[in-house]
Each structure stands twice: as C-alpha cells, then as structure tokens.
Amino acid sequence: MKKPVALKFDGKQVQADENDSVLAAARANGIFIPSLCYYTGLSTVGACRLCLVEIKGVPRLLSACVTKVAQDMEVATATPKVVRYRRMMLELLFAERNHVCSFCVANGQCELQALAQRLGVVHTRYAYRYPRYQLDASHPKFLHDSNRCILCTRCARVCEEVEGARTWNVMGRGIHSDMMTDLNQPWGESPTCTTCGKCVQVCPTGALAERGVSAGEIRKRENILPYIESMRASGR
Amino acid sequence: MAKTVVIDPITRIEGHSKITVYLDDQDQVADAHFHVTQFRGFEKFTEGRPFQEMPAITARICGICPVSHLMASSKACDDLMAVKIPPTAVKLRRLMNLAQLTQSHALSFFHLSSPDFLLGFDSDPAQRHVLGVAAKYPEIAKDGIWLRKYGQQVIEWLGGKRIHPAWTVPGGVNAPLSEEVRQKILEGIPHGIEIVRRTLDFWKNTQGRFADEIEHFANFPSLFLGLVTPEGHLEHYDGFIRVVDADRKIIADKLEPTAYQHHIGEASLGDSYLKAPYFKPFGYPDGMYRVGPLARLNCCDACGTPLADKELLEFRALRKDGAVLSSFYYHHARLIEILFALERMQELCNTANIMNTHVRAVANPNKFEGVGVSEAPRGTLFHHYKINEQGLITWANLIVATGNNNLAMNKGIAQAAKFFVNGKDVKEGALNRVEAVIRCYDPCLSCSTHALGQMPIKLSIVNARGETIRELTRY
Numbered sequence: 001m002k003k004p005v006a007l008k009f010d011g012k013q014v015q016a017d018e019n020d021s022v023l024a025a026a027r028a029n030g031i032f033i034p035s036l037c038y039y040t041g042l043s044t045v046g047a048c049r050l051c052l053v054e055i056k057g058v059p060r061l062l063s064a065c066v067t068k069v070a071q072d073m074e075v076a077t078a079t080p081k082v083v084r085y086r087r088m089m090l091e092l093l094f095a096e097r098n099h100v101c102s103f104c105v106a107n108g109q110c111e112l113q114a115l116a117q118r119l120g121v122v123h124t125r126y127a128y129r130y131p132r133y134q135l136d137a138s139h140p141k142f143l144h145d146s147n148r149c150i151l152c153t154r155c156a157r158v159c160e161e162v163e164g165a166r167t168w169n170v171m172g173r174g175i176h177s178d179m180m181t182d183l184n185q186p187w188g189e190s191p192t193c194t195t196c197g198k199c200v201q202v203c204p205t206g207a208l209a210e211r212g213v214s215a216g217e218i219r220k221r222e223n224i225l226p227y228i229e230s231m232r233a234s235g236r
Numbered sequence: 237m238a239k240t241v242v243i244d245p246i247t248r249i250e251g252h253s254k255i256t257v258y259l260d261d262q263d264q265v266a267d268a269h270f271h272v273t274q275f276r277g278f279e280k281f282t283e284g285r286p287f288q289e290m291p292a293i294t295a296r297i298c299g300i301c302p303v304s305h306l307m308a309s310s311k312a313c314d315d316l317m318a319v320k321i322p323p324t325a326v327k328l329r330r331l332m333n334l335a336q337l338t339q340s341h342a343l344s345f346f347h348l349s350s351p352d353f354l355l356g357f358d359s360d361p362a363q364r365h366v367l368g369v370a371a372k373y374p375e376i377a378k379d380g381i382w383l384r385k386y387g388q389q390v391i392e393w394l395g396g397k398r399i400h401p402a403w404t405v406p407g408g409v410n411a412p413l414s415e416e417v418r419q420k421i422l423e424g425i426p427h428g429i430e431i432v433r434r435t436l437d438f439w440k441n442t443q444g445r446f447a448d449e450i451e452h453f454a455n456f457p458s459l460f461l462g463l464v465t466p467e468g469h470l471e472h473y474d475g476f477i478r479v480v481d482a483d484r485k486i487i488a489d490k491l492e493p494t495a496y497q498h499h500i501g502e503a504s505l506g507d508s509y510l511k512a513p514y515f516k517p518f519g520y521p522d523g524m525y526r527v528g529p530l531a532r533l534n535c536c537d538a539c540g541t542p543l544a545d546k547e548l549l550e551f552r553a554l555r556k557d558g559a560v561l562s563s564f565y566y567h568h569a570r571l572i573e574i575l576f577a578l579e580r581m582q583e584l585c586n587t588a589n590i591m592n593t594h595v596r597a598v599a600n601p602n603k604f605e606g607v608g609v610s611e612a613p614r615g616t617l618f619h620h621y622k623i624n625e626q627g628l629i630t631w632a633n634l635i636v637a638t639g640n641n642n643l644a645m646n647k648g649i650a651q652a653a654k655f656f657v658n659g660k661d662v663k664e665g666a667l668n669r670v671e672a673v674i675r676c677y678d679p680c681l682s683c684s685t686h687a688l689g690q691m692p693i694k695l696s697i698v699n700a701r702g703e704t705i706r707e708l709t710r711y
Contacts, residue, residue: 103292135284137626143286214405215292
C-alpha cells in the first residue's frame with residue numbers, strides 16, 4: 001500500500017510515495033537531477049554519481065537514485081557544492097576514455113554529451129588518459145567500443161534483468177574495469193547473446209551501436225522497458 | 237658569402253608553413269624551398285575504427301573543404317561495400333560538392349587573394365587583407381562574402397550544418413532533397429552567376445597591371461592532372477584521370493581513379509611534412525604535375541555548361557599553343573569554375589529524379605580494399621582504405637589536393653624568388669610576391685599533411701654559410 005510522505009526540494013514542498021527514491025520523487029515533480037547509470041525499469045546501482053544531492057542533516061552528498069525519500073526530508077539539488085561535484089564527475093568521465101563526439105555514432109543522441117552541454121562542461125581540468133581499446137566488431141549486428149563506455153552497467157542490467165541472458169558483465173578492477181561479453185569472448189562468439197539489442201537501446205553513449213551507422217546516426221527509442229513490461233503483462 | 241631569406245609563417249593560406257630563400261655568394265637567389273611544418277597522422281590513428289566512421293573522421297582534416305573529404309571518403313566506403321549508390325544520391329553528392337567548390341573558391345579569390353590584386357602587392361601589409369578590401373572596394377567584398385555565404389548555405393540546407401555535415405554517408409546520403417531546399421538553391425543561382433560574371437570582367441581588366449606576376453608566378457612547363465567525364469568534360473565528383481603536358485597533349489587518359497597507385501608515386505622530402513607526389517611514368521622529380529582549377533581547365537576538352545564554356549574559350553586564348561602555364565591564372569580558373577558550379581547546380585536541381593527518396597544503398601563490407609577519388613577545390617583528392625573482415629580500418633592512405641602540387645609549388649617559389657627578391661635589399665613586397673605564388677595554389681596545408689595547424693607562414697633568407705640573415709613572420 002502506498003504511503004505518502006511530504007518532503008522539500010530546494011524549498012519546494014512535494015509529495016511522494018515512501019518507497020520512492022529521491023531521484024524518482026524529483027522527476028515526478030519536474031525537478032532536474034542529472035543521471036547516467038539510472039534507467040527506468042532497471043535496478044539502481046548508484047554507479048555514475050551524477051545524481052548527488054545535499055540532504056539537510058547529512059554531512060556528505062548522497063546519490064539520489066539509491067536514497068529513499070523520508071518525511072520532512074529537505075533536499076538541495078543545485079547548491080554550489082552539488083554543482084561543483086557534478087561537473088567534476090562529468091569531467092572525470094570525459095578524461096577517463098576517448099569520447100570524441102565529432103565522428104561518434106551517438107553524436108547528437110548521446111546522454112553524456114547532452115549532460116555536458118546542459119551543465120556547461122566545455123573542457124576538463126583533468127589530463128586525458130587516452131587509453132587504447134580495441135573495438136569489438138565480431139557481432140554481425142552490433143559494435144562494442146569501450147572507448148566510449150562510461151561503465152554505467154545499464155547493458156549488463158538490462159541483459160540480466162529483462163532479457164535474462166546475462167551476456168554482459170564487468171571485468172577488471174578500478175580504472176581497469178571494462179564491460180565484457182560472457183567470459184571475455186568476442187561478442188560475435190557469445191553463446192548467451194540473443195541479439196535482442198536491448199543493451200544497444202539502453203546504452204547512454206555510442207559504446208554499443210548497430211553496425212553500419214555513420215556519425216550521429218543512431219536512434220534510440222525512449223522508455224522501452226515500461227513498454228516491454230506492459231506488453232509482457234498483457235500477454236500473460 | 238651566400239645567404240638565406242626565410243618567410244615564416246606564410247599568410248593568407250590555410251595551414252602552417254614557411255619558405256626559405258637561399259642566396260649565393262653574390263647575394264643572388266640560388267634556390268627556394270617550401271616547408272610544411274605541421275603533422276597530424278590521420279592515416280595512422282584511424283586504424284581500428286569502423287570504416288563507416290571514416291567520412292566523419294577525415295572531414296575533420298579541414299574546416300574549409302570538409303565536404304571534399306566527405307565525398308572521397310564516402311566513395312572509398314562505397315567501394316568497400318561494393319555497391320553502386322542510387323543515381324539521386326550521386327546527384328545530391330554532386331550538388332553539395334559544387335556548393336563546396338563555390339564557397340571555397342570564393343574564399344580563396346575574394347578573402348585571401350584579392351587584397352593583392354586590389355590593394356597591390358606592395359601595399360601596406362597592415363591593410364592588405366579582406367577588411368582592407370572591404371574598406372576600399374565594399375562592392376567587391378560584398379560580392380565575395382555573398383558568394384561564399386551562398387555556397388555554405390547550400391551545404392547547410394542539404395546537410396544540416398555548414399561545416400562537417402554528416403549527411404554524406406557510405407552508400408549515399410542520409411536524407412533526400414526537399415522541395416523547399418531545391419527552391420532556395422535555385423533562387424540564389426542567378427545572383428551568384430551575376431557576381432561571377434562581373435568579377436571575371438573586373439579580373440580581365442586588371443591583367444595589364446600584373447605582367448610581371450603573370451610571367452614569373454610559377455610560370456613553367458609541367459604536367460597537369462585532373463578528373464574528366466568520359467566525354468572529356470570538366471568533372472569534380474567522378475570520371476577518369478587525365479594527364480596533359482604543357483602543350484595540352486594528352487599523356488594519359490581514361491585512367492581508372494581506383495588504380496591511382498599505378499600512376500602516382502609519393503616521395504618524402506627531408507625538409508617538409510608534405511609528401512611530393514609525382515606521375516610515375518615520368519619518375520621523380522620529372523613527374524611533377526599540377527592539380528586544381530588551372531589543371532582541370534587545362535585537362536578538360538570543355539566545361540559542359542554554356543557560360544563556363546564561353547569563358548573557357550577566352551581562357552584558352554591566354555596561351556594559344558598549349559596549356560595555360562602561369563600559376564597566376566589559377567585565380568582566373570577559379571572564377572570560371574565557380575561559374576560552372578553554379579550552372580551545374582541549376583541543372584542538377586532541375587533534373588527529373590533529384591527529389592527521389594531512394595538515396596542510400598545499404599550493405600555490409602564486401603571488399604577488403606576501397607579507393608575514393610574526387611576533385612576538391614584545390615585538386616584531386618585520393619582516399620584509400622583497407623579493412624579487416626570485421627570492417628575495421630587496418631590501413632589508410634590519403635593524397636590530398638595540395639600535396640599533389642608540392643613539387644610545383646617549390647619550383648614556383650624558386651622562380652618568383654629569383655625574379656623578385658634581391659638578396660642585397662630584401663623588400664617586403666618582394667617577399668609578399670613569393671608568398672603569393674603559394675597563395676595562387678590556394679593550398680590547404682592542414683589537409684595536405686592531414687595536420688593540426690594554424691594560419692601563419694614564415695620566410696627566411698639564408699646565406700651560403702647557413703646563417704639566417706632575415707626572417708619575416710606573420711600571423
């Protein structure tokens with residue numbers, strides 16, 4: 001049973017369900033909190049840290065996607081500290097891999113790029129790492145380019161939670177972490193991949209893309225998971 | 237004791253380069269060398285990328301003629317896919333390529349070179365630029381700006397943006413032409429033609445003042461190379477390679493562009509990042525050839541459009557017994573090509589199937605090697621890729637328009653330096669003329685070395701002991 005709670009975002013009084021996350025409550029009330037790893041219909045992992053907010057009485061910043069709302073909670077979404085941290089997170093994401101928008105298949109469709117534009121990130125203060133990643137083009141329909149990956153793990157979650165194939169997973173640790181298919185086999189040789197393409201649909205950048213598309217040509221359907229859920233439910 | 241004059245950086249060109257003028261013991265010019273001082277490495281860092289990304293990556297070689305790279309690159313990708321793209325897609329690509337030719341030639345003629353013709357080679361360098369032209373000859377400046385703007389607008393109407401549009405893709409183009417855009421393109425053409433015609437009149441009337449420049453601006457026999465249609469007409473997108481000599485005698489004809497490596501060799505020079513291509517049957521360096529507007533007009537039998545053909549007849553009369561040799565006439569050829577481009581664009585917009593919506597062929601890669609050749613404003617452009625079975629680039633070779641002219645540019649500045657530069661008293665106007673020889677070719681040095689660059693150029697005068705006695709740097 002839903003139990004309503006009252007809380008404040010930047011001084012504005014709103015109502016939410018007690019099971020809602022701070023991020024969900026904010027979005028339901030039209031309040032902007034950026035995020036990259038969050039995807040409607042998937043579990044939350046708090047990996048990207050972009051949805052950090054300040055909550056009155058809590059000494060550190062918390063990820064809005066994995067923090068539940070509470071009665072009389074006071075959330076600040078745009079304090080100088082929050083804004084500074086968000087920018088820092090985005091800059092670190094750009095510095096970590098090779099995000100060259102100009103010839104990327106996701107140019108103009110990329111969530112990372114859109115956030116950078118919205119938050120005014122026009123340069124990074126950190127030295128680019130320029131790691132060398134080989135592209136995996138072994139799959140007949142899709143490409144995996146780790147150069148453009150932000151390790152949000154949406155692909156792994158959608159593959160496990162919605163498709164049930166569990167083809168994608170994270171390998172390595174820390175800065176050496178990367179997405180892999182099965183036991184780090186070429187994607188085209190994966191025995192578990194069903195070629196459903198959901199991972200490509202939920203990827204926020206151009207790390208996963210359909211083959212054959214040129215710069216800026218990928219098109220992603222929005223909110224595919226609630227749609228899949230409702231179709232499945234109606235079929236049951 | 238011999239000396240050296242260095243012009244570094246060269247101004248009003250695209251890219252970063254310098255000229256060294258070598259003097260002998262009597263302070264007379266012994267030789268001059270053109271050095272391109274930038275390096276970028278596109279052929280290397282594209283390795284490992286999917287071939288479909290190549291048009292967008294290689295377009296970034298240049299902000300002035302990205303469309304040229306899009307054309308050659310997309311054609312190389314079509315070759316990798318082994319597809320024949322829809323006829324409407326060919327026409328639309330041609331349309332954009334001609335718009336690109338218009339804007340780039342307008343930039344070269346009006347913005348970069350007209351200050352020399354209008355204000356004088358010896359005028360105050362602080363005023364010798366397009367703003368100086370605008371102050372003294374506002375009508376000509378306005379014409380130039382209008383023409384360039386129109387070319388850029390056509391690119392934007394077709395491709396969504398003026399620089400680096402992602403519209404030309406492997407297999408064709410990614411959106412058909414709309415009636416609204418077709419009308420907008422057609423509306424601008426009469427005014428464009430009017431501008432080019434009055435600029436041509438103005439150009440012809442000024443020729444008397446430039447006898448020395450015409451005579452000594454890279455005026456020597458050489459081969460000329462360019463694309464022509466199967467009928468031998470002026471061509472910028474497809475066709476065959478033709479090579480003519482100084483007498484306009486056809487040396488080689490109907491060469492398949494995809495077999496360019498059989499005909500063109502590339503020599504590396506010790507003092508420049510720009511390679512020196514040469515026509516293989518003649519060997520290095522005798523196989524020196526020129527490309528670009530002058531070469532294209534020397535190569536073709538006719539333009540194929542009425543107004544441009546009329547102008548071509550007058551152009552031919554400049555040297556009745558053969559090819560027009562003075563590189564000063566690159567400017568003249570550029571104007572005729574703009575006229576041709578506008579006429580051809582009008583024709584294309586009025587063809588029956590230009591509005592057809594089938595504009596893209598879809599295919600996986602079907603070949604491991606592909607070549608695409610087109611004419612950029614500055615000359616013939618070659619893109620050559622090899623891919624693995626996954627469609628990832630394993631090797632790339634680009635011969636970019638300006639690179640083809642490298643040997644001729646070197647020879648040209650030596651000729652101009654010998655005539656205009658007096659080692660005992662090096663005048664700014666003389667050095668400007670040496671630079672202006674380079675400017676005739678409208679070089680795109682970022683393109684030709686596929687290199688990161690700014691605009692400046694430097695000129696040094698070096699004596700026989702290797703000491704630099706004078707340097708001129710402009711930014």
